[in-house]
Amino acid sequence: MRPLAAGAALSAAFCTTALTAAAQTSDLVSHNAFRVCADPANLPMSDEAGAGYENKLAELMAAKLDLPVAYTWYPMATGFIRNTLRANRCDVVMGYAQGHEMVLNTNHYMTSAYTLIVPRDSDLAEVTQLSDARLKDKRIGIVAGSPPATHMAHNGLMTRAKPYSLMVDRRYESPTVDMLEDLSSGDIDAAILWGPIGGPLVKQGYPAFKVTPLMQETLPPRLFFRITMGVRQGEKVWARKLNSQIRRNRAEIDALLIEAGVPLLNDMGTALYGEE
Incomplete structure (x- = not known):
């Protein structure tokens, strides 16, 4: 091949690669800030004061990427992704369940599960499964429509259950806090909450409660989930950049989550993280 022709071929190859990368990463991802979509009143995960673990x-x-954090605030309810990430007002959601089609998931940075929360001094303190006979005739708080509700129905626990709303604007109401307050007052005997919500809330304000991850349920639906960061569909280069940071900073991420009180499990949800 003549030098001129060879140079043209290399140039064409370079341009093809560059165009492919551009198509994957999109000009929409900011180079000036780590733009985050978040709920302004969703503790223990996020709030406008920056107090949440997310x-x-x-x-x-952002520090690892040498960028400042810039937030787009929107309640974590119907329309969240459509009005934030898909509207190009931000570039990442810090916590999103693996496999959800509305976003492109990064690699997961934690695995956690729904938990049973009871007073430490109650007769339910050693319960680890929803099939345990000690839960019969107990009044249990459950978020309506959440996966553990199906398990409660399988085990005949719904008759006396107290339901709490799933999709709310946390600026105006907080069903998870209401559930823990009801447990404190004795209105319910036990509470079932997503671990990354219940664990930190108990650590922050309810030292008399015990949090037990529900790792031994054998029937579907599963009660553990791998949590990722979510980016716009198609932005594979951006996702890979975040994957690299997740991999290289795993120890710091784990320490941050453990300090917050998040119950961490192994990837299969069968044991506490580090105790396999």
Whole structure:
């Protein structure tokens, strides 16, 4: 091949590669800030004051990327992704369940599960499964429509259950806090909450409660989930960049989540993380 022809071929190959990368990463991802979509009143995960553990995770990732954090605030309810990430007002959601089609998931940075929360001094303190006979005739708080509700129905626990709303604007109401307050007052005997919500809330304000991850349920639906960061569909280069940061900073991420009180499980949801 003549030098001129060879140069043209290399140039064409370079341009093809560059165009492919551009198509994957999109010009929509900011180079000036780590732009995060978050709920302004969703503690223990996020709030406008930056007190949530997802706020701290955003700060960690931004520092590793040498960027400032910039937030787009929107309640974590119907329309959240459509009005934030898909509207190009931000570039990442800090916590999103693996496999959800509305976003492109990064690699997961934690695995956690729904938990049973009871007073430490109650007769339910050693319960680890929803099939346990000690739960019969107990009044259990459950978020309506959440996966553990199906298990409660399988085990005949719904008759006396107290339901709490799933999709709410946390600026105006907080069913998870209401559930823990009802447990404190004795209105319910036990509470079932998603571990990354219940664990930190108990650590922050309810030291008399015990949090037990529900790792031994054998029937579907599963009660553990791998949590990722979510980016816009098609932005594979951006996702890979975040994957690299998740991999290289796993120890710091784990420490941040453990300090917050999040119950961490192994990837298969069968044991506490580090105790396999």
